[in-house]
Structures are given as structure tokens and as C-alpha cells.
Amino acid sequence: MALVTLKQLVDDAFQNGYAVGAFNVVNMEIMQGALQAAEENKSPLILAVAETHLGLLDLEQYAPILLREAERASVPVAVHLDHGQTFGNFVKALRCGFTSVMFDGSTLPFEENAAKTKEIVRMAHAVGVSVEAELGHVTGGEGDPSPGVADPTLFTDPEEAQQFVQATGIDALAVAVGSVHGVYKGKPELDIPRLARIRELAGVPLVLHGGSGLSDEDFRQAIANGIAKINVYTDLSQAAMAKIRTAQGMPENTDFGKFMLEVIATIKEAVAEKMRIFGSVGKAK
Ligand code: 13P
Secondary structure, three states: OOEEOOOHHHHHHHHHOOOOOEEOOOOOHHHHHHHHHHHHHHEEEEEEEEEHOOOOOHHHHHHHHHHHHHHHOOOEEEEEEEEEHHHHHHHHHHHHHHOOOOOOOOOOOHHHHHHHHHHHHHHHOOOOEEEEEEOOOOOOOOOOOOOOOOHHHHOOOOHHHHHHHHHHHOEEEOOOOOOOOOOEEEOOOOOOOHHHHHHHHHHOOOOOOOOOOOHHHHHHHHOOOOOOEEEOOOHHHHHHHHHHHHHOOOOOOOOOOHHHHHHHHHHHHHHHHHHHHOOOOOOOO
């Protein structure tokens, strides 16, 4: 099938009541596991590279692999820059051929976030690339093991979301409605009435960050109220690490490459489970 834009994927998901998973592919094993899960389940897929993960990988070395794999996949795949904040990284992602970028100005005052987002939209749309931006702020960090709670004072304001979308022309809006990046402290509580109001006013596909640790019911309600993209990393990292930890005591002559195949299979199953919950199975067009 093909390399597609984020807009192509999330517009269909938004209209048809499911969500596409965006998985942070910090290395080839996660990329392979995610691609295998998508192909076996005929699901669209978003391969995301977070700016905070650029210490783990070299964008210019890795991008050609991601793009080639997306092009030859049997399902539609978008290649996305997650939480971009640095002008140089947007330019690199666009130059490498990414089909989507996220500008994260969520810690900036509204006007500054809107102005900077608009600039990124102008640049990205000029070359056919989709843009996601965040209003309100989802706390925590991808893969962060120290438990976090959402801060309601940072939740997205529905009226501001409407103004923000109109002012910037973004393709998808990341919202703060109770999720956190990394591990949750206690039971997460999503503010579904707020999400419903944002959906009504913003009118664009919505994005849920911090998709690890939420229940099936949280996802069901989020998707029923406009969430069309869900970001996941911590759960994949933990599934892979659990596999590695339980394999301790394996024979000394264990082959590294063969063992990595088992890690890839673990990641594939973790991704496939999310795809089933998100309702994206069988949605590859
Ligand atoms: P988790 O690591 O909590 O799944 O969040 C991932 C994310 O939102 C990436 O942007």
C-alpha cells in the first residue's frame, strides 16, 4: 500500500469511529514489531519518532529505513515526528520525507503556541505534510517509570481549542483530558464531557497522548468522543523489558539475533492488542 499522510489516516478514523495507533519506534525492533502487527491485522499505522528520543537514534540514518518500510508495507503507514519543538528537527523531518509532524508548544502561552504552530503549518502544508499540535499540556515523559497524575489546571479548554484550530489550520489536535505520559499513579480519570465539548467545537480529529496504562473502557469512551489517534510507547517498552528480564538465565551461547526475534514478536503482540482495542483492525484501505 503505501506511505500516506497523517491527515489521510485520522480523517478516516474520525469519520468512522476508530483510532489509529502511533507507536514510538525508538529502534528497529519496535518498528518491525509494529509493522508486522499492522500487516497481519490489516490496520493503518503511524510510526512516530519523538524528538526526546533523538538521543537513542540518528534521524538521518533511520528515516530512510522508516520511509522505505512504510512505502512497501501492505497497509497505509504515516511517518511522524512526535513532540517536535526544534526548528532544525522540523526541517530535517520534512527533508527526510516524513508525512507528518507534531509541533508541541503546549507549555507556551496560547498566543505564542498558536503563532508558532501556524508557522509550522505554513511550512509543512507547502510540501503536503500534515500537522498535529497540542493545546493544554499532557504531563510526564514517554517511558517515564516514576508514576504521574494529570494536572486538571492544564486541561484543554474547549473554546480555546476552537480558536486554536481556526487560527492555525492544523490537521489534528492533541488534547489534555486526564492522560499522562509514562506510568500512571492511581487510576486514570479521563474528563469525557470536556472531550465531547472539544470535539463539538474543534471539528478536527483529536489525539490522545499517554496511551499506556488506560483501560479498554477509557479507550472506548475516548474514541466515541473524537479521539482518532492514540500515542503509545511505555507499554511497548515495558513488554519488551519484561521479555528480556524473564529470559535471564538463558544458556550462555544464546544467539543475540535470534533472541531479538522473540522481542520483536512480543512487541508485535503488544501492538496488535492496542489495534484491536482501538478498532483499527481491518481498516487498512
Ligand atoms: P506513553 O509512553 O505514556 O504511552 O505515551 C506515548 C506518547 O504519548 C508519545 O507522544
